[in-house]
Amino acid sequence: MDPFKIFIVEDDTMYGELLSFNLSLNPDYEVEHFTTGTDCVNALYKSPSAISLDYSLPDMTGLEVLEKIRKYNPEIPIVIVSGQEDVSTAVDLLKQGAYDYIVKDEDTKDRLWNTMKNIRENLSLKKEISELKEEIGKKYEFNTIIKGKSNVILQSFKLMDKAAKTNITVSVTGETGTGKELVAKAIHYNSPRAKKPFITINVSAIPNELIESELFGHEKGAFTGASARRIGKFEEAAKGSIFLDEIAEMDLNMQAKLLRVIQEKELTRVGGNQIIKTDVRVIVATHKNLAEEVKKGNFREDLYYRLLGLPIELPPLRDRGNDILILAKFFVDEFCRENKMDKPTISHEAQEKLLKYVYPGNVRELKAIMELAAVMSNSANIEADDISFNSTRSMTDFLLEENTLRGYTQKIILHYLEKYDNNILMVAKKLDIGKSTIYRMIKTGEISMK
Amino acid sequence: MEENIKLYNLDNLISMIGSEPESVKEFVHLFLDTSSQTMIQLNEAFEAQNYTQMGALAHKLKSSIDLMGIESLKKEIRTVEIIGKDQNNLQKLDDLIPKLNRILEEVYKQMQAEIE
Known part of the structure; x- marks a missing residue:
C-alpha cells in the first residue's frame, strides 16, 4: 500500500x-x-x-x-x-x-x-x-461478455460500441436467454458512466401498485407501511444507468409517469412535492415486439418512440452458426475452472449434435446443457451422449430448425422408433407408412436404430 | 511564591509523545525556543498597540501553554487573545502582559534547571 x-x-x-x-x-x-x-x-x-x-x-x-x-x-x-x-x-x-x-x-x-x-x-x-469497479468494467468488455464471431453478433458489438459512446437511450430486444441484461451492463461499463451505479429493475417482477414507489421512491407516510423515506431506483442510479427489463409488462398508467420522468428529467417521490432532477441513462429490454404491443394498444406510442433510441436486436443462438461451438467450449471451460476439473474437449459428434439443435432458451440453455455435459462426461472428451436437450418446447423447436422434407421424415421416424422400442411394425402403423420404407432407410443408413 | 512552586506540568506532553527522556527534552527545548520568540513578537505588538497582531500571537501561544501544563497562564493567555480580537478592556493588558512575561521567564528557568 x-x-x-x-x-x-x-x-x-x-x-x-x-x-x-x-x-x-x-x-x-x-x-x-x-x-x-x-x-x-x-x-x-x-x-x-x-x-x-x-x-x-x-x-x-x-x-x-x-x-x-x-x-x-x-x-x-x-x-x-x-x-x-x-x-x-x-x-x-x-x-x-x-x-x-x-x-x-x-x-x-x-x-x-x-x-x-x-x-x-x-x-x-x-x-x-x-x-x-475497474475489474467489473474489464469483465464487461464487449468481447469478454459476449462470445462469438458470427456476423450478426459482430453487428451487435458495433451498435453496443456506439451506444456506449453516447448517452442515447438503448432498447435491447431478443428472445429469452440471448443476453439482454449482459448487453445493458456492457454498455454501462464501457460508457463514461462506468464508475456510477448500474441499477437493474425487472418490471414484470414488481406488482403494479408498487412499481411507482420502486422507481421513484416515496416519502415517509406516503402510504400504509411507508414508515420512512425511501429513494427510488432512478435516484439510486444518479449519473449512472438504469436497466428496465421486460418494459413491455409495464401498465399504461405507469408508462405515462415514466414518460414524464424521461422527458422532463425530473421526478417527484410518491407522497412528496419536491422536484428532483435526474441524470440517468435508460436502457430497456423486452422479449416482446414493442411495435406490435403499440398496435395492440398495450404500449404507449409516445413512450415507445422515446424509449426506442438505439435499438439493438440480439439474434437467437440458432442463427449464430459456429458461435454455438465457441460458446459451448467457453461454458465448459468456465465450469471446469470453477469446479477445479480438467477441461475436456468436445468430440466431433457432440459438436454436430450441438449445431443441429435450435436452443429455444438460447445462450442460457446452452450454458446449462454444457455444464451438465461436463458433469456427465466420463472421459477427457465430451461425447454426443453426454449432451442432452431438455427443452420444454420441443415441437416448436423441431419446426424452427430448418430442414429438408427428407430430413424431417428421418427425424420423425427415429423419434417413433425410440418411442416404440424399435418396433418397426408399430411405427409403420402409427405413421401410416409401409414397413419396407423403414427397412430401406435403415439399410441405406439414412436412419440408424439405437 | 512563584519561585517555589513548579509552574508547569509535562503530563500532557508525555501523554502525547511518550516518556522517553530524549523526546521530552527535545520538545521542552522546542517550547523554550518557539514560545520565547513568540513572546518577543507579542511584546513588540503590544508596544506598537497592534492589538490584532498581539491577539493572533496569544492564540498561537495558547496551545503551547496548554500543552506544557502552565495552569497559571491558561486563563490569562485567553484573555489577551480575546482583548486583541475585540479591542475592549485594553487597560487590562497593562497587568496581563507583564504577568505573562514574568511567569514564562520563571517557567523557562524551571524547565532549563530540570532538563539540565
Whole structure:
C-alpha cells in the first residue's frame, strides 16, 4: 500500500511538531509539517492523503486554505484542528467540506489519531471499490461478455460500441436467454458512466401498485407501511444507468409517469412535492415486439418512440452458426475452472449434435446443457451422449430448425422408433407408412436404430 | 511564591509523545525556543498597540501553554487573545502582559534547571 501522506498545517511550531511526532508513531504515516497556509497550498502537488489544518494561520484563515485545497482537489480529507471553540465556525467549516473539526485540548491527539485512522480506512475502502469497479468494467468488455464471431453478433458489438459512446437511450430486444441484461451492463461499463451505479429493475417482477414507489421512491407516510423515506431506483442510479427489463409488462398508467420522468428529467417521490432532477441513462429490454404491443394498444406510442433510441436486436443462438461451438467450449471451460476439473474437449459428434439443435432458451440453455455435459462426461472428451436437450418446447423447436422434407421424415421416424422400442411394425402403423420404407432407410443408413 | 512552586506540568506532553527522556527534552527545548520568540513578537505588538497582531500571537501561544501544563497562564493567555480580537478592556493588558512575561521567564528557568 502507498504511504499515507499527512500534512500538518500549524503555525505554532511546537504544537505542529507534537502532532507530527505523534502521528509519525504509525510507521505507515508520512507526516510533513507546514507553518503557513501558503506553504501547504504550494506543496499540494505532493498529493497528501489527508490534511490537518489549524484554523488560525498567520497568512490566511483556515477557511481560505480549505477553499484553496478543495479547489485543487476536493477529494483530500481536511481535518480542522483549532483553538476556536466556537460552534458556528465549526459548522461553517464542515458545511464547506471539512471532514472533521477537532478542538485543541487534552484529547486532540487521540481524536486526530482516530480521525486519521478512519480516513485511511475509508480511503482504502474507496480504493478497493474503485478497483472492483475497474475489474467489473474489464469483465464487461464487449468481447469478454459476449462470445462469438458470427456476423450478426459482430453487428451487435458495433451498435453496443456506439451506444456506449453516447448517452442515447438503448432498447435491447431478443428472445429469452440471448443476453439482454449482459448487453445493458456492457454498455454501462464501457460508457463514461462506468464508475456510477448500474441499477437493474425487472418490471414484470414488481406488482403494479408498487412499481411507482420502486422507481421513484416515496416519502415517509406516503402510504400504509411507508414508515420512512425511501429513494427510488432512478435516484439510486444518479449519473449512472438504469436497466428496465421486460418494459413491455409495464401498465399504461405507469408508462405515462415514466414518460414524464424521461422527458422532463425530473421526478417527484410518491407522497412528496419536491422536484428532483435526474441524470440517468435508460436502457430497456423486452422479449416482446414493442411495435406490435403499440398496435395492440398495450404500449404507449409516445413512450415507445422515446424509449426506442438505439435499438439493438440480439439474434437467437440458432442463427449464430459456429458461435454455438465457441460458446459451448467457453461454458465448459468456465465450469471446469470453477469446479477445479480438467477441461475436456468436445468430440466431433457432440459438436454436430450441438449445431443441429435450435436452443429455444438460447445462450442460457446452452450454458446449462454444457455444464451438465461436463458433469456427465466420463472421459477427457465430451461425447454426443453426454449432451442432452431438455427443452420444454420441443415441437416448436423441431419446426424452427430448418430442414429438408427428407430430413424431417428421418427425424420423425427415429423419434417413433425410440418411442416404440424399435418396433418397426408399430411405427409403420402409427405413421401410416409401409414397413419396407423403414427397412430401406435403415439399410441405406439414412436412419440408424439405437 | 512563584519561585517555589513548579509552574508547569509535562503530563500532557508525555501523554502525547511518550516518556522517553530524549523526546521530552527535545520538545521542552522546542517550547523554550518557539514560545520565547513568540513572546518577543507579542511584546513588540503590544508596544506598537497592534492589538490584532498581539491577539493572533496569544492564540498561537495558547496551545503551547496548554500543552506544557502552565495552569497559571491558561486563563490569562485567553484573555489577551480575546482583548486583541475585540479591542475592549485594553487597560487590562497593562497587568496581563507583564504577568505573562514574568511567569514564562520563571517557567523557562524551571524547565532549563530540570532538563539540565
